[in-house]
Amino acid sequence: MDRTPDSRPVDAPEVAHAPSADAPSADAPTAFERLMLPHLGDVARFARALARDPGAADDLVQETYLQALRGWHTFRPDADPRRWLFTICRNAFLRGARRELRYVAAPDDDPELEALAAAREHGAALRDGTARQLDHLDLAPAVARALAALPAHYRVAVVLVDVEGCDYAEAAAQLGTAVGTVRSRLFRGRRLLQQALYAHARDLGVVRDGGAGVARPDDAPAPGAARREGPPVEALPPPRGASPLRPQP
Amino acid sequence: MSPSGSSTPPPSVVPPAVGGDPSPIDCETAVRRLWDFLDGELPGRPHAEVEAHLRACDRCPPHFHFSARVQRALRDGSAPPPPRAEEEAALRRRVRAALATLAAAGAPPDDGR
Numbered sequence: 001m002d003r004t005p006d007s008r009p010v011d012a013p014e015v016a017h018a019p020s021a022d023a024p025s026a027d028a029p030t031a032f033e034r035l036m037l038p039h040l041g042d043v044a045r046f047a048r049a050l051a052r053d054p055g056a057a058d059d060l061v062q063e064t065y066l067q068a069l070r071g072w073h074t075f076r077p078d079a080d081p082r083r084w085l086f087t088i089c090r091n092a093f094l095r096g097a098r099r100e101l102r103y104v105a106a107p108d109d110d111p112e113l114e115a116l117a118a119a120r121e122h123g124a125a126l127r128d129g130t131a132r133q134l135d136h137l138d139l140a141p142a143v144a145r146a147l148a149a150l151p152a153h154y155r156v157a158v159v160l161v162d163v164e165g166c167d168y169a170e171a172a173a174q175l176g177t178a179v180g181t182v183r184s185r186l187f188r189g190r191r192l193l194q195q196a197l198y199a200h201a202r203d204l205g206v207v208r209d210g211g212a213g214v215a216r217p218d219d220a221p222a223p224g225a226a227r228r229e230g231p232p233v234e235a236l237p238p239p240r241g242a243s244p245l246r247p248q249p
Numbered sequence: 250m251s252p253s254g255s256s257t258p259p260p261s262v263v264p265p266a267v268g269g270d271p272s273p274i275d276c277e278t279a280v281r282r283l284w285d286f287l288d289g290e291l292p293g294r295p296h297a298e299v300e301a302h303l304r305a306c307d308r309c310p311p312h313f314h315f316s317a318r319v320q321r322a323l324r325d326g327s328a329p330p331p332p333r334a335e336e337e338a339a340l341r342r343r344v345r346a347a348l349a350t351l352a353a354a355g356a357p358p359d360d361g362r
Contacts, residue, residue: 029345030352033348037341037345041331041337044340045331045332048329054332054336058332058343061340062340062343062347065347065348066348066351070351115280115282116277116280118316119283122311122312122315122316123308126311134315139318140322143319143323158323162320162323162324165324183284190284190319190320193319194315194319197319
């Protein structure tokens with residue numbers, strides 16, 4: 001239904017308002033709302049993963065929709081409304097988070113160094129017993145807390161890929177950057193998450209140290225013993241979307 | 250999200266990539282690719298090389314398993330609870346009211362495009 005210039009929504013939307021079958025309701029959704037409001041649930045979920053608390057998340061959702069309305073004239077008819085809203089939400093979040101950003105520019109030229117460092121740190125956690133502490137934990141609450149504590153730029157990358165399930169190309173489109181930047185922020189963010197988990201495990205329990213109070217390098221397990229720390233290779237989850245016959249990019 | 254494309258079976262039972270068995274890679278090479286591998290972002294040959302390495306190596310699989318476990322926790326359980334139905338309804342009302350206020354204040358036309 002079209003909104004005439006004179007129609008305004010009633011002032012008390014909570015009041016039950018049964019629209020007449022014949023007259024257009026003053027509460028009728030606009031074309032913008034008909035296209036964009038169905039995604040409110042998804043935007044709200046995304047906002048809750050980005051923001052630190054539900055109140056800030058709701059504010060972010062409102063700001064997202066207001067920004068979207070202001071920019072409605074730029075929305076291409078063939079564009080994906082959900083992706084458009086997510087981009088606006090992410091931008092609004094990063095604008096609001098500017099003051100709290102602890103973003104240290106990570107060198108983009110070799111994000112794989114983060115993977116190497118994460119593996120080294122996991123090796124250390126295996127040797128000093130920290131990893132064993134984590135074996136017995138439900139990781140989800142600790143991971144949620146660690147995610148909320150990540151600096152904003154890293155958090156957005158991890159939320160897009162690990163929570164929302166974007167692949168690198170989609171996350172790059174959302175962030176308005178290159179895939180290399182996604183990998184850099186994502187890998188650093190994941191490494192920081194794992195560090196937070198080790199710190200949490202150490203806070204929780206006594207690190208096994210053979211009784212001497214200090215983890216000694218010669219306590220490292222024999223090479224074959226590492227296999228006991230994890231399930232067989234076949235139990236690794238199939239990588240998302242992977243096909244070994246995927247063409248080279 | 251990238252589609253899975255062809256109907257290939259899970260990676261662990263797929264024959265090696267074109268050209269024969271994947272060449273062995275060392276631990277550093279495998280670990281560099283850790284998150285690309287778990288994210289399914291590696292093309293065929295590098296992916297197969299990592300898989301073969303994980304079958305042959307004692308030290309690397311635990312790192313891959315731990316990272317996969319953290320990713321699962323993020324994906325499955327760590328997202329904050331989504332708004333409950335009544336919270337979402339209240340948020341929807343609030344957003345609609347804010348949109349109406351903005352439109353009434355002279356925002357660009359929001360329909361008729």
